[in-house]
Amino acid sequence: MTQMFVTLAICATLLFVCPTISNAENIKTPLFVFGDSLYDIGMSFYSDVEGAGAKHWPYGEHYFNIPVGRYSDGLVIPDFIAKFADLDPLQPYLVPRINSYANGINFASSNACVLTETCVEAINLKMQLHYFVQMVQNLTQQVGKSEANRHLSKAVYLFNIGADDYVTLFQTTLKKRPLSFYDKNLYMKQILGNLTVHIKTIYNQGGRKFAFQNVGPIGCMPSVKYTLDFNGTCAQEPQELARMHNAAFSAVAKRLLSELPGFKYSIYDFYVALHQRVLYGNTYGFKESEIACCGSGAFNGDYSCQMEDRTFSLCNSLNDYLWFDARHPTHKANHQFAKEFWSGGPDVVAPYNLHNLFAMP
Ligand SMILES: *[C@@H]1O[C@H](CO)[C@@H](O)[C@H](O)[C@H]1NC(C)=O
């Protein structure tokens, strides 16, 4: 009994190392990740974008003891998903001298938008796709065309993008222009149109298996409530934009099924998952689901936690908190989301969960 426990414990600590020393290389399903700060594992750390990168204390505090470019106290959702899929930890594309794409790569970067004009100071989705195409060329050089194709068609392409396109309307521009200045339907159509173009780029490079985390309940974000001077649980107007986008995106994904032979997808209903936790935190083990652990101002909704030259408060009992900072969930919450995305039922992730999508040929 004791012996077995020790063996298991050794195995667990070696979990990250095991796949490289086994000969399981051929049966891996790689994971390519695109998105914003919720998925960023260090791209902005390596970029020269001003002010980005979760580069200082207390980011990474609880899990890594040092900041590692993740906008959380610990791991983010794609970290957990790579673990569940038995992959080595992914690396951000900009890490110098990456020489293997066997596990996949993470391109996600903080402040990324679909619309490049909306977020000028970021590695936007368009740039992430540019890097991806560059990577495909390198991969093809390394392993040849047919092996590269096999790799790319087996892979899962995971997205979390769009929230920043909408949040930006409330956080910066709104002070200069009222929301009514924007034709919301046109704005949404441009986002969906560009997103579709990028999905097709990956499809044309051989990608077939796509997974999308939909836009979260942005009206519940401490930062949005702080900026709008809103004193309730979730602000209605941002919530409506997110719901409108998510409904329209589901329709786009369905349409792609008939347009692109072999296209498969899953959508995780992050909007509902996070909204439920904001409303009923206790049910999910969060005593505090509205105020961020780190920050200042109402709901700790000021971004001071990300700025080295600002003072902010930091909570004592991290385990009680849903939000780590004004915009990003804690490690504990990310773990819950990733588990639902991986193995949840059709009420939270459909038409397939990630476990099934990874297993597909
Ligand atoms: C991939 O190719 C580009 C240019 O073709 C090059 O700049 C880059 O360093 C390469 N990356 C790797 C990891 O080889």
Ligand SMILES: *[C@@H]1O[C@H](CO)[C@@H](O)[C@H](O)[C@H]1NC(C)=O
């Ligand atoms: C992409 O977005 C731009 C605005 O940034 C817009 O002019 C263009 O029409 C969009 N493309 C598609 C295919 O919707």
Ligand SMILES: *[C@@H]1O[C@H](CO)[C@@H](O)[C@H](O)[C@H]1NC(C)=O
């Ligand atoms: C917010 O609501 C609480 C509870 O109703 C109240 O005590 C507080 O004064 C309100 N703050 C603002 C800024 O309206």
